[in-house]
Amino acid sequence: MTQQPMSGSRRPASGGPKAAARNRAALVAAAREVYAEQGLDAPLSAIARRAGVGQGVLYRHFPDRAAVATAVLEENVRQIERAAREYADLAAVLGVLTWHLTESAAFISVLHADGAGSGSAAPAYAVALSRRVERALLSHLPEGHPLAAGPDDLMIAVGMVSGAVTGPGRDRRERRARAAWRLLGVEVGPVRPFTG
Structure with missing residues (x-):
């Protein structure tokens, strides 16, 4: 029905x-x-x-709750990858990433889960998704950029911003994400989904 x-x-x-x-x-x-x-x-x-x-x-x-969550995460990553291919600058790609972080704040726990006792493949899958996001962002990271100081700095910064994206209300989460990027000395373009 x-x-x-x-x-x-x-x-x-x-x-x-x-x-x-x-x-x-x-x-x-x-x-x-x-x-x-x-x-x-x-x-x-x-x-x-x-x-x-x-x-x-x-x-x-989707046979279960984990499959639904994984599908959303996969779609988030695909949009970030498409933005990285289409947009010329890092700020625009970070705007798309930030939109996904603010829209999918509930998934941060999935991305950082250790999977203890769950028998789920989600943590390994989350690592693979994280690497795809990192590759997409690295393709736009100019030499000397604040996120290029160390080999892990880029994804540490993404993790820090995702940790700041808390609380009820999308507007509040976006303000906190923008503040986190600003504190890291990183410019972020318009926070919006990739529609190209």
């Missing part, structure tokens, strides 16, 4: 086998929003509702 999207939602209801890619994209976008609002413990039913699909559709794409 297909559920209708919540009022104000932009996502369409499921429409059969040809809608699989659209439904998956709607679920990832909905998960990002719901997790940012409610945290990682938000009910999967809220994600399905926000996406405008039934829970059966959600489970066809």
Whole structure:
């Protein structure tokens, strides 16, 4: 059974086998929003509702909560990589990274999880995602930049900014992220998603 999207939602209801890619994209976008609002413990039913699909559709794409979280993280990294290919300067790419940090603040715990006792592959996957982000950013890091002083400085700075991105409200998280970059002496472009 297909559920209708919540009022104000932009996502369409499921429409059969040809809608699989659209439904998956709607679920990832909905998960990002719901997790940012409610945290990682938000009910999967809220994600399905926000996406405008039934829970059966959600489970066809994602067998469990970890799979949903991983899909959102993967999409975040893909957008950062695309921004690095399209934008000429580091500040613009950092703006996209900062948008993802503020939108996906609930995922910071996943990125820094040690996975003890969970049996999950998330920590190894998180390390691989982190390396992809680092490669994308390094491609724009000019010699002599404050983040190029030591071999790990770039990702230490990203970790510091992600640690500053706390609290309720997207605007507050963005202000804290911008303040953290400023304190690190790093210029950040407009904080927005990559849309290219």
